Each structure stands twice: as structure tokens, then as C-alpha cells.
Amino acid sequence: MDMTYKNILIAVDGSDEAKRGLEKAVEIAKRNEAALHIVHIVDNGYFASVEALAHASIPDYNxxxxxxxxxxxxxxxxxxxxxxxxxxxxxxxxxxxIPNKIADQAQADLIICGATGIHGMERVFLGSVSERITRTAKCDVLIVRN
Incomplete structure (x- = not known):
């Protein structure tokens, strides 16, 4: 069984756990001489229901x-x-x-993400991003906690 990774995907959102995840991702990439793909998703779903904000500069700012x-x-x-x-x-x-389109695009064999990230209220109502990645990813997933 091959335990090396060639393409590591790290999901970042500016949280402390994402920073810690990056540190782990870099160490794993160095050990495996792997490509590191740093991904950030601009989630404008928060503003989709308010038409006035859809035309504002918030999406550009994000x-x-x-x-x-x-x-x-x-x-x-x-x-x-x-x-x-x-x-x-x-x-x-x-x-x-992250677990579908981007992981496929990067040919990821490992996805790393923080356990909670910065969207705590979304997690309460909709479930966490890391939980969804763990359930649906086709490759290994490493969840980082602080």
C-alpha cells in the first residue's frame, strides 16, 4: 500500500485552524515532494437572498x-x-x-481542512464544511484542530 501523496489540497479561510492546517500541509508536502494546492472559496451564498446586496460591492470585496x-x-x-x-x-x-470539483481539478490524494473554520453560525444551522468534505471526498482527508 502506497502511503505517499502527490497532490495535497489545503482549504483555507483565514481561521487559526487553517493556518495550522497550512503548517501541516507544508510538512506533508515536503516529506512527499508533493504539489500543494491552496484553495479558498468565496462563499457569497450569505448575500444571495438579499437582492440589494447582490449588486453591491460585497462580492468584489470578498x-x-x-x-x-x-x-x-x-x-x-x-x-x-x-x-x-x-x-x-x-x-x-x-x-x-472542495470535495468534488476542486479535488478532481487538482488531482488531490489528500485534502486538509480545519475542524471549524470561521463560519461558526453556519455550522450550527447547516453542518460544517469539514464534515461534508469528510463524507464526500474520494481521497484521504485530514481534519486539523487547534
């Missing part, structure tokens, strides 16, 4: 913040010695995109 976040994570991963770092940003539902 995308700019996402780009900034990914640049910071990429810089940190490269500085820590990750052999190959890529970034991916999408808009939509993290629960649907």
Missing part, C-alpha cells in the same frame, strides 16, 4: 480579500520550503466545490 489571503498563504508555504505551491480561488459553496 474576492479581493480572498486573493490577498491566498497570496499570504502561498508566500508562507514557499518560505517554509513547500516544493510546489499553487493557488485556487472559486466562488460558490465550499461544501460542494
Amino acid at each position: 474576492e479581493k480579500q480572498g486573493e490577498k489571503l491566498l497570496a499570504e498563504y502561498k508566500e508562507a508555504a514557499e518560505a517554509a520550503g513547500a516544493p510546489s505551491v499553487h493557488t485556487i480561488m472559486e466562488t460558490g459553496s465550499p461544501k460542494a466545490l
